Amino acid sequence: MSIELINIWYIVAAALFIFGLKQLGSPATAVRGNMLSSLGMVIAIAVTLFNAEIISFQWILAAAAVGAIIGYVAAQKIAMTSMPEMVALFNGSGGIASLFVGWAALYNVGNTTFTDITIIISILIGGLTFTGSILAWGKLSEVMTSRAIVFGAQRFFNAALLIALVGCSVMFCLDPSTTSPYLYAIIALSFLFGVMAVLPIGGADMPVVISLLNSYSGLAACAAGFAINNNILIVAGSMVGAAGIILTNIMCKAMNRSLANVLFSGFGAVKEATKVEGEVKPISAEDAGLILEAAQSVTFVPGYGMAVAQAQHVVRELGELLEENGAEVTYAIHPVAGRMPGHMNVLLAEANVPYDQLIEMDDINPRIDNIDVAVVIGANDVVNPAARTDENSPIHGMPIINVDQARTVFVLKRSMASGFSGADNPLFFGENTRMLFGDAKESLSKVISDFK
Amino acid sequence: MEAVLLGMVLMLSIFLGFELIFKVPATLHTPLMSGANAISGITIVGALISAGAELGMAATLLGSLAVMFATINVVGGYLVTNRMLSMFKKKDSGQPGGKA
Numbered sequence: 001m002s003i004e005l006i007n008i009w010y011i012v013a014a015a016l017f018i019f020g021l022k023q024l025g026s027p028a029t030a031v032r033g034n035m036l037s038s039l040g041m042v043i044a045i046a047v048t049l050f051n052a053e054i055i056s057f058q059w060i061l062a063a064a065a066v067g068a069i070i071g072y073v074a075a076q077k078i079a080m081t082s083m084p085e086m087v088a089l090f091n092g093s094g095g096i097a098s099l100f101v102g103w104a105a106l107y108n109v110g111n112t113t114f115t116d117i118t119i120i121i122s123i124l125i126g127g128l129t130f131t132g133s134i135l136a137w138g139k140l141s142e143v144m145t146s147r148a149i150v151f152g153a154q155r156f157f158n159a160a161l162l163i164a165l166v167g168c169s170v171m172f173c174l175d176p177s178t179t180s181p182y183l184y185a186i187i188a189l190s191f192l193f194g195v196m197a198v199l200p201i202g203g204a205d206m207p208v209v210i211s212l213l214n215s216y217s218g219l220a221a222c223a224a225g226f227a228i229n230n231n232i233l234i235v236a237g238s239m240v241g242a243a244g245i246i247l248t249n250i251m252c253k254a255m256n257r258s259l260a261n262v263l264f265s266g267f268g269a270v271k272e273a274t275k276v277e278g279e280v281k282p283i284s285a286e287d288a289g290l291i292l293e294a295a296q297s298v299t300f301v302p303g304y305g306m307a308v309a310q311a312q313h314v315v316r317e318l319g320e321l322l323e324e325n326g327a328e329v330t331y332a333i334h335p336v337a338g339r340m341p342g343h344m345n346v347l348l349a350e351a352n353v354p355y356d357q358l359i360e361m362d363d364i365n366p367r368i369d370n371i372d373v374a375v376v377i378g379a380n381d382v383v384n385p386a387a388r389t390d391e392n393s394p395i396h397g398m399p400i401i402n403v404d405q406a407r408t409v410f411v412l413k414r415s416m417a418s419g420f421s422g423a424d425n426p427l428f429f430g431e432n433t434r435m436l437f438g439d440a441k442e443s444l445s446k447v448i449s450d451f452k
Numbered sequence: 453m454e455a456v457l458l459g460m461v462l463m464l465s466i467f468l469g470f471e472l473i474f475k476v477p478a479t480l481h482t483p484l485m486s487g488a489n490a491i492s493g494i495t496i497v498g499a500l501i502s503a504g505a506e507l508g509m510a511a512t513l514l515g516s517l518a519v520m521f522a523t524i525n526v527v528g529g530y531l532v533t534n535r536m537l538s539m540f541k542k543k544d545s546g547q548p549g550g551k552a
Contacts, residue, residue: 017491018468024484025475027540034487034537038530041494045526048497054504063503063516067523074524075531083536087486090529093521094492100518101495104502107511114455178510214485214492221495226458228498234458235465236494242469243488247481335478342481346536354543360478 001050009047010232016040017236021243027355044232080350081307084210084340088137091213095129098122098220099187105227106178115227116176120169120186122223127190128197129216135198136209140339146203155264158196165189200264204304204381206339207251208262215244247341254335254361256387256398278429285446288410288436292318293451295372295408297328299364301401302344303337305378305413309440312351315377318448319353330357332364332374332401334382365402374406376427377440378413384425409433412440483536490529496522 017040023033054060078086102122105111111119138144168189172182201209218240225233252259292298300315319329331353337344345358368374376383385404386393403409404427411433427433436443476484499522502515 018472020487021469021472021491022475024480024487025472025477027477027480027537028542030480030483030540031534031537034483034530034533037487037491038534041490041526041530044494044497045500048500051501053501055506056504059512059516060500060503060519063519064523067520068527070520071524071526071528072531075528075535078532080536080539083482083486083532086528086532087482087489090486090489090525090532094489094495094525097493097499097518097521097525098495100514100521101498101502104507104511104514104518105498107502107507107514211485214489217489217492221492222462224495224498226455228501229454229458230498231458231461233494233498234461236491238462238465239469239472240488240492242466243473243484246470246473247485250478250481333478340482341485342478342483345479346482346539349536349539349541352539352541355479355540356543358479 001047001052003051006047006051007231009043010230013040013044013047013232014235016043017239021239080347081310082141083346084206084338084343085137085140087340088133088140088210088213091210091217092130092133092137094217095126095133095213095220097126098217098224099126099130099190101224102126102227103183103187105224106176106183108228111176113173113176115229116173117169118223118226120172122220122227123183123186124165124169124190124193125216125220125223127187128194129213129220131191131194132198132209132216133194133213135195136206136213139198139201139203140206146206148202148205149199154196154200158193161189161193161196165193197263201262203339204336205255205262207336207341207343208248208255208259210340211244211247211251212259213244215241215248218242218244251336251341254399256395278426280428280435281433283410283434283436285436285443286450288434288443289447289450291408291410291434292322292327292373292447293325295322295327297330297371298322298373298375299330299332299359299368299371299406301332301334301374301376301379301383301403302348303334303377303379303382304339304343305380305440307338307343307347307378309378311377311441311444312347312353314441314444314448316348316351316353318444318451319357321448321451327372330359330364332359332361332368332403334361334379334401337379337382361399361401368402369405369407371406373408373410374403376403376409376411377444380413380425383427385430386424386426389426403427404430404433407432410436412436412438412443414439479540480537483533483540486529486536487533490526490533493522493525493529496526
């Protein structure tokens, strides 16, 4: 097939990606959107195999077979609660693939300086995406501590690292060769950079990091596209890059923090939040059941704790019981609840909660004072009224779901420990708040059995 | 000139990406992300050429590694996205109780 014909097919593939992403905009068309996008991918891969430059196929077949098996097994086996880890690993594999594409492009003859620069960029972004994602995976799966790791000279060290990277890149581009020591230095430094970039970021900030790494994996593909002069890589890569940036932005806004703040500092102990004192009012599962039985409208507010307790199925079961009882049931979801954007929605969808019952923060807040019972399951910072009222709170200014304004609030919690930010939560001491202590799943099961 | 043209393509697709993604509701952010991730596996196109062009053993090896990782992305990404998306269901109207 001639290069022109291949490029025409690439246009078709790009159009399918665009339509696919467009249809991802609504749950009703999203499945088809994903199919269209994968069809685009199949076309892009198929026509590439007709490229006259490709002479031998045995390596391609072997590598693709191994990759396909790993991808297939991972996609089938993964539990929905572990989706953030999965996406982190996929980001990493996209990054390292682009690094290898860039590296291999060095063996092409007749590279211009511009090409060399883009090769370096694809190696750099690919490398840091790879190690950054592995580290994010480690934090998410709690193979290592998910706390932010900050040490004294961190900023100085990172600045030095960045200068070294730029220096090596310039030296390499002045005299590019596949055996240049600067090439290996750049690869090693970009790996180190990825580690350093994710180290100071704590568990609850993971939605931002995953979005950002997602963006990087696209940008790496985009840079690789420049390196090998290929339009489809640039188009698809930059769309993914844009998608990641937008999600990153949404996540940052939902935490009322700038990207720089998330990336460079864990939650600093800069301010001492006003101490909250008062009496918590515990409630038994039995009494909770009675109140729920009388409620006309109930909203569930899930957080990462729901994923940890694997409570999504009992939540749905309780929701259905309440509906049969005549109550209006909704699920209010904060944009940064969980460990990745949309994490809670996927879990609830897995438990068969219809997506039209999943309500966004901005839609539930105006009518929250009409809700009889708000049930907070494993969420803390995203429902902390101190964000609204206490200027000294580390999360002051962060938009929250105003559950404290509902008529009654149940908080399901294992203990009185504070949320990720370490801020005290005045919600627990609220006049209308009842604490249901214990494992969320067990507590809810008890409520359900009493209800029946 | 080539670089300028590619730059033009880059700029337009970034704008297009922004326009498309802004309309995706929060409910679908996870599948959007894994779907976008699958698309970033497009780097496989470059990998295929490097792996098959016989530019020496090193290039072939690097290309093959790239093919493997990119295939993980493509196959795993699309499958897992599909798995997630097929879980999103609208409330069937026959169910008793509350409004949709």
